Amino acid sequence: MLEATLCFPLRGGETTADEPGDRREVLLIEKRRGLGEGWYNGPGGKLEDGETPRECAVRETREEVGLQIDPDDLEKAGELTFLLDGAVHTFCHVYRTAAFAGEPIATEEARPEWFALEDVPYDRMWEDDRLWLPGVLCGRTVRGEFEFSGGKPLDEAAFVDHDLEWDVAVHD
Numbered sequence: 001m002l003e004a005t006l007c008f009p010l011r012g013g014e015t016t017a018d019e020p021g022d023r024r025e026v027l028l029i030e031k032r033r034g035l036g037e038g039w040y041n042g043p044g045g046k047l048e049d050g051e052t053p054r055e056c057a058v059r060e061t062r063e064e065v066g067l068q069i070d071p072d073d074l075e076k077a078g079e080l081t082f083l084l085d086g087a088v089h090t091f092c093h094v095y096r097t098a099a100f101a102g103e104p105i106a107t108e109e110a111r112p113e114w115f116a117l118e119d120v121p122y123d124r125m126w127e128d129d130r131l132w133l134p135g136v137l138c139g140r141t142v143r144g145e146f147e148f149s150g151g152k153p154l155d156e157a158a159f160v161d162h163d164l165e166w167d168v169a170v171h172d
């Protein structure tokens with residue numbers, strides 16, 4: 001089983017009487033290589049030996065888009081289990097943060113892009129994202145299980161079933 005992380009940096013747009021509605025933006029990356037190539041996702045990737053999920057989310061966000069994050073500023077937002085043909089393929093820790101330093105830059109791995117929360121390109125993302133990401137972006141916590149079938153690689157398998165629990169306690 002792989003353990004991985006996803007991180008969703010958020011900026012701007014406090015709601016006011018003059019400008020109602022959520023005007024915040026989320027930083028997504030267009031993946032340039034590896035699993036999910038060509039699709040949008042949050043920065044993230046696999047844990048390295050000896051690394052905590054939080055350290056992994058900080059490192060991957062720095063490596064993929066050049067943003068600096070203090071690990072204590074990450075807010076754990078979810079735990080997602082991805083199953084492929086009945087076996088756990090990836091266990092993914094999801095974080096969000098409104099605190100970071102620097103400006104996103106494109107790297108070999110990823111092209112960063114800010115999206116208004118209402119314009120997140122769910123039609124160009126993993127099929128499961130539309131089920132859990134909207135809640136995560138508006139501050140909720142989630143535990144989810146997603147079943148894929150049809151053999152490797154995961155990004156060519158079919159999404160067949162899911163189970164979600166909202167507003168659960170998620171640790172670390």
Ligand SMILES: CNc1ncnc2c1ncn2[C@@H]1O[C@H](COP(=O)(O)OP(=O)(O)OP(=O)(O)O)[C@@H](O)[C@H]1O
Nearest residue numbers: 004005006033034035043044045046082092126128
């Ligand atoms: C199945 N539905 C899915 N829905 C949403 N997100 C998914 C996902 N399946 C994998 N992910 C995430 O995509 C990232 C890259 O995956 P990952 O295996 O690490 O590939 P990648 O080539 O980037 O590895 P490294 O960056 O080298 O670690 C990683 O954050 C992982 O949690």
